[in-house]
Amino acid sequence: MEQLYIGIDMGGTKCAVVAGHADGKILRRIAFPSGKDAHPDEFLPRFYEAIDALLREYNGGAAPAAVGVSCGGPLDTRRGVIQAPPNLPLWDEVPICALLSERYGCPAYLQNDANACAIAEWRFGAGRGTRNMVFLTFGTGLGAGLILDGRLYEGTNGMAGEAGHLRLAADGPEGYGKRGSFEGFCSGGGLRRLGAQRLRQLRAEAGD
Structure with a gap:
């Protein structure tokens, strides 16, 4: 077995x-x-x-x-x-x-x-055979797993690849307290907030 x-x-x-x-x-x-x-x-x-x-x-x-x-x-x-x-x-x-x-x-x-996602994709998925790859997670939050030179790179405190707080714009949807961040625009929660904001704008423009 x-x-x-x-x-x-x-x-x-x-x-x-x-x-x-x-x-x-x-x-x-x-x-x-x-x-x-x-x-x-x-x-x-x-x-x-x-x-x-x-x-x-x-x-x-x-x-x-x-x-x-x-x-x-x-x-x-x-x-x-x-x-x-x-x-x-x-x-x-x-x-x-x-x-x-x-x-x-x-x-x-x-x-x-x-x-964990990066390791799985590297061993079993699209990353097989590569020595360097990045796996981005677009869930409730946003994160990144790094495979560098054929191994997982975690950083000193296991926080390497936490790209969600990179600021993409001076203003925008909020991701864990930071407006305009990568997580604000691209996580599941951020996309939901971005959609709600756009819907409010469309309703205001239509007078509804």
Whole structure:
């Protein structure tokens, strides 16, 4: 039997739990909505429930080979601790890897979501065979994962590639408190705000 791996993606709009194999094949995905009011006491049991269901279905209830968690920063990936990301502010100093390892008896790893996406695309997707690539995430926020000279580049504190706060214009949609930023224009939340602003302008011009 191929070893089974569990992946958890924690986002500001939705969370997902997947089961898959080392070759990148995904067997099943379970998703549910999240939000800034998502609390660990509520969501950890939902993760456990989804993982347990996947293990029963694909692994006979046995422990997975490992669990990987992707989440927006800031994170302490070495300790496996989530440190109150802007889109999940109630997840403050949550030792997610220790909790998962203790429950399932296997290694657990934490990585910035943009970095995790970059690694996956580099190993299994359009980035295969490249030594340098950038992966941009356009979700609730905006981030970038960097593969430089054939390896993931995280920077000193794991914050390399956080391009969302680059200012693209003197004014514009707000992305996490910064108007005219890359995140303000191009993230999912920024596009929603930009669309609402344009709709207000059109209504004002039409006298409606």
